[in-house]
Amino acid sequence: MTSIDRAEQAELIATAAELADAAREATLMHFRSVGLAAETKETTHFDPVTIADRLSEERMRAILALRRPQDAILGEEMGATSGTSGLTWVLDPIDGTRSYLCGTPTWGVLISVADATGPIYGLIDQPYIGERFEGGFGRSEMTGPLGRRKLGTRAARPLAEAILMTTFPEVGTPEEGAAFRKLASQVRLTRYGTDCYAYALVAAGQIDLVVEAGLQPYDVQAPMAVVEAAGGIFTDWQGRRDPQGGRVIAAANAEIHAAALEVLRGA
Template sequence: MRVTAEEAADLVATAHALADVARQATLLHFRQAGLSAENKESDRFDPVTVADRLSEERMREILAQRRPHDGIHGEEFGAKSGTSGLTWVLDPIDGTRGYLSGTPTWGVLIAVSDASGPIYGIIDQPYIQERFEGGLGRAEVNGPMGRATLKARPARALSEAILFSTFPEVGTEAEGAAFRRVSREAKLTRYGMDCYAYALLAAGQIDLVIEAGLQAYDVQAPIAVIEAAGGVVTDWQGNPVHQGGQVLAASSPELHAKVLSLLQG
């Protein structure tokens, strides 16, 4: 779907307005005594807090005012259909486990998508006030060290690559085995960064993020940011992954191809 320059500017401005209100909402409760969480699942700890809900509520209020004809797909309050052909995909706190623990590695994810996938996205880390954006002609980070262009690392051998994932087990037993085939060949493997790992890939700090079991709201903003920085994001078969599932993000097409072959065994 083509958007005019005028609409692109409005989409970017709206996304930043969403990130601003989400930043305020999440910081109201971050590292505050007495913060508790409900568990959304019975077989594992998948928390949701008052801050998750408040963050999404405030973003939806902005969209109702500024973009009432767009659809919305949010983690906490589900889907709202629209008529414009555009949908806002929102994760009000990606990394709620980290949020509960007080680490500054969680973030707010905001993407705007058409039928083909995300066209623009923001990864915002409110506590350190660092915002990564990509798409619609933009690829930059603005934070404590100022504003800079996002550019993924050039191609390098897997033996020199830094690999991130959120959980050491990486999904099912078979998915974990596939991940370990890659990890054994990588220079360094780190865990637990949630969406911040994708931001680091776009910023040229790391080379790979491999995960499984993701939802659309977990991955659409990272896809937009990483692709704008020159990286590649697909599923483990090399297909589009904007609806979630198994995710492989790589800093270069060459490294992506190498890792894809290892994941497929």
């Protein structure tokens, strides 16, 4: 892990907050606007991108060019930019563009800073309802309409009492979907469609599990930092910490993580 002193940590935290503030302004300019257009980045399925996605990332990159020109950047919409510091800002300007298009307030802006080991600090920000979840450098807290409060994952309970969330009911490939459905059949409640906000709910102690597949680094690194700082576990379906994405499981505690992994591996 890169050695970062307290002054540098404070600078990274302040930079992340400035990025999130800029992304809030950019995304809210177009949220719930009538006739918002979307292009698709894929030919086989609808993978939308809007003017708001691009504007959000443009504004964050402009701030980094001034405040942190030595750092690398990996963004969903504009790719990778090299740096010299050993740190990389990983940006998802709108995680959940489908939700954004629908007008639901469950999309978010994902911002993290990573070293060679993965994310060391991250934010999940929901601009419309004004909630921001933060994790890393000894911090684990959220701010929102109810003020500032500490984050903390929920205590262990049996899988049969757990709440499980994911974004898409199909969950990746047919095989991955079948494994997820086996897990879903063994929990108390399964809910869909909340994108990155589900990971924030793990960190806030509201739910037990998020299980997804086919994710990218910019999808997972900020949630990983926030969930881990709150006391949770974030791995792939084999139990390995993997900041590159793919198949992921975010769990509130070691016990529910182990129980869910056993089901997924068995499937």
